[in-house]
Amino acid sequence: MFKxxxxxxxxxxxxxxxxxxxxxxxxxYKIENLENVVEEFKNFNPQLLLLDINLxxxxxxxxxxxxxxxxxxxxxxxxxxxxxxxxxxxxxLGADDYIQKPFSIDVLVAKVNALLRRTxxxxxxxxxxxxxxxxxxxxxxxxxxxxxxxxxxxxxxxxILHELMKHKSQIVSRDKLMKKLWDSDWFVDDNTxxxxxxxxxxxxxxxxxxxxxxxKRGLGYIIV
Numbered sequence: 001m002f003k004x005x006x007x008x009x010x011x012x013x014x015x016x017x018x019x020x021x022x023x024x025x026x027x028x029y030k031i032e033n034l035e036n037v038v039e040e041f042k043n044f045n046p047q048l049l050l051l052d053i054n055l056x057x058x059x060x061x062x063x064x065x066x067x068x069x070x071x072x073x074x075x076x077x078x079x080x081x082x083x084x085x086x087x088x089x090x091x092x093l094g095a096d097d098y099i100q101k102p103f104s105i106d107v108l109v110a111k112v113n114a115l116l117r118r119t120x121x122x123x124x125x126x127x128x129x130x131x132x133x134x135x136x137x138x139x140x141x142x143x144x145x146x147x148x149x150x151x152x153x154x155x156x157x158x159x160i161l162h163e164l165m166k167h168k169s170q171i172v173s174r175d176k177l178m179k180k181l182w183d184s185d186w187f188v189d190d191n192t193x194x195x196x197x198x199x200x201x202x203x204x205x206x207x208x209x210x211x212x213x214x215x216k217r218g219l220g221y222i223i224v
Contacts, residue, residue, distance in 0.1 A: 001025045002116050005046035007037055007063065008078065009055055013101075017050065017078075020105040024113065037063045038070075046073065048116060051095075053079040053086065061093060068094040072142060072154050074115050078103070084191065092195045094154055119155050130165045132223065135209065137161055149207035156181055157200050164213065164223045173220040197221065 004026050008014040018028045029044045031037060035057045041049070049067065053060035064075055077090045080101040087098045096115060099108060128140040136145045142158055143150045153161065163180050164172055178193055197213065204212050214222050 001027075002048060002120075003027045003029070003044065003046045004048045004050065004112070005029045005031060005041060005044055006050045007031050007034070007055065007060065008050065008052045009034060010052075016105055017108065020109045021112065024109060026112075038066050041067055041071070047120070048073060048112060049075045050112075051075055051077055053077060053081050053090075061089060064090070064093045064095055068154075072152065074119050074155060076112065076115065078108070088191050088195055091192050092199065096156060130162065132165050132168050135165075135212065137165055144204070144207070146207045146209050151203045151207055153200075153203070156196055157203070160196060160200060164221060168223045171216050171220045171222045177220070 001024065004021055006014055006017055006028065008017070008030075014030050018030055021028045029040075029046065031040045033040055034055055037058075051060045051064060055063070060077060060079070064077075067073075067075070072094075074096045075094065076097045076099060077095050078099050078101060079086065082100045090098050097111060099111065128138060130137045130139075134146060137143075137158070138145070139158060139162065142153050142155075144153060144161065159181055160177055163177060174190065174193055181193075181196075201210075201213060204210065212223060214224060216222055
């Protein structure tokens with residue numbers, strides 16, 4: 001069904017994950033050369049990446065940052081590190097989820113399948129573009145454009161902007177945005193959403209849309 005790459009140095013866990021995902025028909029690649037993750041990534045060209053943090057040579061945060069320079073595929077961190085700062089750093093670097101070890105293989109597979117469905121079936125087929133006050137959000141290309149300037153967005157950034165632009169001139173609550181991102185509030189907190197919104201604002205500033213998203217304290221966000 002989908003191509004999935006695992007970057008994990010625990011051989012037993014890596015094999016268990018591979019077996020669980022393979023039962024669903026996924027094409028799973030277990031990386032062995034942890035010194036050249038980006039090259040392995042380019043060669044396999046996966047549609048989802050499972051990434052440990054504590055790795056030899058370079059940690060998972062480094063590899064996530066490097067991969068985000070060339071790809072916007074879904075990335076899930078799988079790690080025994082459980083501090084809020086680790087989760088926030090992972091999301092800030094562009095990860096889509098963070099699952100703490102030890103975990104159930106069945107739960108991991110369910111989350112992988114759900115993320116794949118949301119990612120590759122996301123676009124509203126009735127309209128791939130939303131236009132508001134000269135700003136165009138193109139779901140098919142993952143671009144937002146204003147005054148002939150464009151920036152590329154991650155999957156979660158697209159979902160947030162899509163929800164806000166669909167409900168322009170209306171306040172969209174933080175709870176609604178979190179449910180839109182993950183279909184539930186599992187593994188999601190206010191810090192996670194804040195990091196995503198701040199990252200969007202930083203990108204929008206580069207195309208002269210510094211005040212495009214307004215915060216309504218205690219209520220949510222609005223695009224006027």
